[in-house]
Amino acid sequence: MKSSGATLFAILLLVSFTSAPVAAQADGDIVVQSIAETEVEVTNSAGRKEKKRQLVALAVPGSQVIYTTRFTNKGTKPAGNVVINNPIPENTVFVSGSAFGAGTAITYSVNGGKSYDLPNKLKIKIPGGTERTAESRDYTHIRWHYVGELAPGKRGEVGFRVLIK
Amino acid sequence: MHSFPVFSPSSYLSESQRFKNTLPLLAALVCVLYGSIVQAAGTPAGTLITNTAPLSYSIGGVPEAPIVSAPASLRVDEIINLTLVWQDGGPVSVATPDNNDALTFLLTNTGNGSERFVFTRNNMLAGDNYDPLTGSAGAIFLESGLAPGLQTSGASADTLYAAGVNDPDLMADTSRIVYVVSDTPTGLAAGNTGLAALTASATTLGAAGATPGTTLAGLGTGGVDAVVGSTQAQASRTGSYLVSTVTLNILKTVVSVLDPRGGSNAESGSVLTYRLTVTLSGSGSVSNLIITDPLPTQTTYVAGSMLVNGATRTDAVDADNAQFSASTVTVDFGNTVSPVVHVIAFRATIN
Numbered sequence: 112m113k114s115s116g117a118t119l120f121a122i123l124l125l126v127s128f129t130s131a132p133v134a135a136q137a138d139g140d141i142v143v144q145s146i147a148e149t150e151v152e153v154t155n156s157a158g159r160k161e162k163k164r165q166l167v168a169l170a171v172p173g174s175q176v177i178y179t180t181r182f183t184n185k186g187t188k189p190a191g192n193v194v195i196n197n198p199i200p201e202n203t204v205f206v207s208g209s210a211f212g213a214g215t216a217i218t219y220s221v222n223g224g225k226s227y228d229l230p231n232k233l234k235i236k237i238p239g240g241t242e243r244t245a246e247s248r249d250y251t252h253i254r255w256h257y258v259g260e261l262a263p264g265k266r267g268e269v270g271f272r273v274l275i276k
Numbered sequence: 277m278h279s280f281p282v283f284s285p286s287s288y289l290s291e292s293q294r295f296k297n298t299l300p301l302l303a304a305l306v307c308v309l310y311g312s313i314v315q316a317a318g319t320p321a322g323t324l325i326t327n328t329a330p331l332s333y334s335i336g337g338v339p340e341a342p343i344v345s346a347p348a349s350l351r352v353d354e355i356i357n358l359t360l361v362w363q364d365g366g367p368v369s370v371a372t373p374d375n376n377d378a379l380t381f382l383l384t385n386t387g388n389g390s391e392r393f394v395f396t397r398n399n400m401l402a403g404d405n406y407d408p409l410t411g412s413a414g415a416i417f418l419e420s421g422l423a424p425g426l427q428t429s430g431a432s433a434d435t436l437y438a439a440g441v442n443d444p445d446l447m448a449d450t451s452r453i454v455y456v457v458s459d460t461p462t463g464l465a466a467g468n469t470g471l472a473a474l475t476a477s478a479t480t481l482g483a484a485g486a487t488p489g490t491t492l493a494g495l496g497t498g499g500v501d502a503v504v505g506s507t508q509a510q511a512s513r514t515g516s517y518l519v520s521t522v523t524l525n526i527l528k529t530v531v532s533v534l535d536p537r538g539g540s541n542a543e544s545g546s547v548l549t550y551r552l553t554v555t556l557s558g559s560g561s562v563s564n565l566i567i568t569d570p571l572p573t574q575t576t577y578v579a580g581s582m583l584v585n586g587a588t589r590t591d592a593v594d595a596d597n598a599q600f601s602a603s604t605v606t607v608d609f610g611n612t613v614s615p616v617v618h619v620i621a622f623r624a625t626i627n
Binding site: 176 | 329351503
């Protein structure tokens with residue numbers, strides 16, 4: 112039937128546009144990868160202690176995990192306004208001052224990602240009507256804003272540390 | 277560490293009195309009260325933690341579809357920890373001979389996953405005058421929850437423990453009362469003390485006694501790894517009996533609960549006022565009567581709140597007869613003539 116066929120086509124179109132936003136093969140392709148690691152102290156072959164990172168699949172409460180996100184411009188055109196809004200995972204506590212990312216401006220949200228600002232500008236309302244400056248345990252999201260454009264072939268690396276609750 | 281009184285021989289009566297040391301255990305009630313408020317043990321074992329990094333960008337000023345990385349996932353290991361605390365607050369008075377007197381212990385699973393525990397008792401400790409005997413009703417009982425205190429039979433009977441048969445499972449942040457039940461030999465002198473120890477061990481293979489940090493691959497709740505925590509998955513505590521012709525009774529109550537809004541709700545931040553009523557009955561005297569009361573694990577002592585018979589006492593270890601240290605209220609009444617009643621009061625807030 113013509114009308115149901117048209118409806119079916121409309122539904123299929125709707126489904127394809129609302130499916131998970133996996134990057135399609137097009138100009139300005141950015142590939143994003145996020146990993147979780149722990150840092151252990153090992154004694155190297157020269158007998159000196161050094162820190163070594165390894166991927167982590169299991170972690171004990173109280174241990175520290177390093178999340179690193181790498182992004183690469185695999186396309187032919189420069190990408191602008193590259194922004195990562197990273198929710199701080201549930202059951203973890205952000206380690207104060209641990210956010211890193213060369214070439215990025217780092218801001219935080221304390222309101223579930225609605226707005227972002229520098230640490231000393233983030234305020235929390237306290238019962239009684241006054242405010243206090245937010246501490247790292249209040250942060251809900253971290254934002255990295257890559258400064259300028261990400262040229263084709265270029266990559267960036269950002270990340271942060273958490274304590275498992 | 278517990279101290280027990282020593283009788284001076286000249287003050288005894290020739291007959292010995294049979295009695296029971298009753299101690300309604302508010303500690304257990306308080307644990308049940310706010311077991312659901314505090315999660316001291318950490319994220320539940322097996323929990324999946326994921327990190328995603330949604331990235332938005334534009335090409336030529338035109339926003340493109342945002343990209344989300346595949347999540348970096350990890351699961352939370354089980355950490356095995358426990359605490360075992362002797363609850364009686366003072367030596368348990370027994371007659372000579374006597375039957376089925378209980379030492380009360382509180383086992384708490386302070387890890388983040390469910391764990392099964394096995395118990396053993398040791399009657400042959402050094403530093404006492406006699407070795408308690410395994411009780412005629414049984415060696416160890418688990419509180420059944422039907423009535424406070426030990427009942428070895430009847431409608432509210434507690435559960436006779438048999439290793440490997442009914443080892444209890446405790447979920448994270450939960451507690452269980454365990455009784456060591458003993459008979460007392462005949463012919464002892466008043467003032468004689470007997471020590472008995474209870475050991476609780478986690479049953480995860482390889483855990484009990486292992487170095488903290490030992491990882492037991494795949495043996496955690498839900499198949500994650502189990503990691504032995506700082507308590508080494510095992511705890512031993514010693515309780516004491518005191519052969520006495522004078523009855524010692526310690527009644528512990530929560531006199532009031534004050535919540536942050538001025539009401540009487542028991543919740544995080546509420547202030548509990550505890551009262552210990554220490555009653556000596558019968559004629560005679562006790563020298564070095566020392567009462568100890570460990571604070572329930574999920575409370576914080578209110579500094580300077582201690583009163584003994586209505587008079588303020590300092591928390592510090594100093595010249596007055598009371599102190600608060602190592603999470604324990606300790607009051608030393610020294611030479612005490614019976615009968616007498618002493619009242620100890622202090623406040624603690626729920627964490």
